[in-house]
Amino acid sequence: MGGFQLVELPPVEKTDRPILAAIVGSESVLIIDSGNSKNHAREFLNEIDKLSLPKRRYLVITHWHWDHVFGIAEMDMPTFAHIETKIEVEKMLHLDWSDKALEERVENGTEIVFCKEKIQEELKEPRILNLKAPDITYEDGVIIDLGNITCKIDHVGGEHSIDSSVVQIIEDRILFIGDCLFVDLYHGDWSYSTESLIPLIEKLLSYDVDYYVLSHADRPFPKKEFIKITNMLKEIGLLADKIGDDKESIMKQLSRPIVDEDIQNLDYFLAGLRKYK
Numbered sequence: 001m002g003g004f005q006l007v008e009l010p011p012v013e014k015t016d017r018p019i020l021a022a023i024v025g026s027e028s029v030l031i032i033d034s035g036n037s038k039n040h041a042r043e044f045l046n047e048i049d050k051l052s053l054p055k056r057r058y059l060v061i062t063h064w065h066w067d068h069v070f071g072i073a074e075m076d077m078p079t080f081a082h083i084e085t086k087i088e089v090e091k092m093l094h095l096d097w098s099d100k101a102l103e104e105r106v107e108n109g110t111e112i113v114f115c116k117e118k119i120q121e122e123l124k125e126p127r128i129l130n131l132k133a134p135d136i137t138y139e140d141g142v143i144i145d146l147g148n149i150t151c152k153i154d155h156v157g158g159e160h161s162i163d164s165s166v167v168q169i170i171e172d173r174i175l176f177i178g179d180c181l182f183v184d185l186y187h188g189d190w191s192y193s194t195e196s197l198i199p200l201i202e203k204l205l206s207y208d209v210d211y212y213v214l215s216h217a218d219r220p221f222p223k224k225e226f227i228k229i230t231n232m233l234k235e236i237g238l239l240a241d242k243i244g245d246d247k248e249s250i251m252k253q254l255s256r257p258i259v260d261e262d263i264q265n266l267d268y269f270l271a272g273l274r275k276y277k
Contacts, residue, residue, distance in 0.1 A: 006174075007051065009035075009044045011216045015122035016067045016115075018215035020044045021176065023169055025146025028056035032167055032176050033215065034071035034079075037122050038130065041071025058144060060153055061134055062178030062215065063161040064088035066115060070123075073132035080142060081134035082155050084163035089133040097127045112185055141165070156203055159184040159196045166204070173210040174220070180204075181214065181230075183268050191272035192265065194237040201230045232256075233265060240269040 005024035011017055017040055021032045029048070035041040061069055061081040069089050072079055081089075095101065099120065105111035123129070136142075141154040152168040157180070164180035180200065183190045204212070205227065211220040221229065239250045247266060251258055 007048050016118035018067055022048050024053055025149035027147030028054050030151050031059045033068045034075045036067035036070050038074045041074035061085055063164045073130045079134040080136045082163040082165050083137040086134045086137050093131050097129050158200045175207050175209040176213045178215050189271040191275050192268040193272040236265050237269045245270050
């Protein structure tokens with residue numbers, strides 16, 4: 001290990017809170033994502049304030065979705081993000097977040113039921129938000145030296161959100177991948193496509209790391225396990241491409257016993273076939 005400290009606040013499924021993490025070097029701290037509310041951000045800041053950490057702090061946002069950006073203003077520190085992340089957050093700044101407005105956006109297709117319900121669970125009415133856009137942007141990526149620890153931020157994109165970025169802690173061989181490996185939520189039925197997913201998987205596996213951290217998983221995944229998970233995804237997706245919309249035939253051709261995740265992921269790939277055919 002490179003001698004760094006890693007401080008984490010675990011995810012909360014009920015309100016869709018992602019992992020928040022602080023990467024601590026000898027001179028400064030990089031916080032990964034700001035949380036899904038002022039309270040979420042404040043809980044994390046209160047925890048790291050109990051520790052003897054460097055006073056210089058930065059924030060990086062992995063992508064624009066609400067659960068990763070609603071705490072930016074509360075974090076109140078220089079904030080790095082992909083240029084598209086900033087553009088999307090700026091669209092949020094003057095929106096009405098009341099139940100009525102959320103329902104209207106669901107009806108007109110600019111919001112989804114899943115996010116509406118999670119927002120309502122995390123933030124009760126009256127829901128007046130203090131939002132802030134990131135102030136330091138990049139297109140391909142940026143490297144931040146924290147003092148003895150180097151964080152490499154790369155834009156990787158993906159179906160879940162085209163602005164998605166990952167954070168590599170070089171000396172300690174850890175990669176925070178945000179939600180980039182998850183499905184497309186905002187364009188009809190939740191879906192995967194091999195055309196987008198397989199190049200992304202290959203990109204993620206190209207990093208010289210030992211562990212992968214996903215924003216809504218309750219533990220890091222060793223690289224060997226991450227390879228197994230992504231191989232399962234690729235096998236299902238390629239079979240769906242080959243066979244088409246025939247769930248029974250696809251399941252019969254799997255090279256291993258079927259698990260619950262296979263059934264759900266197959267539904268996502270089949271939704272992608274129907275969406276893009």
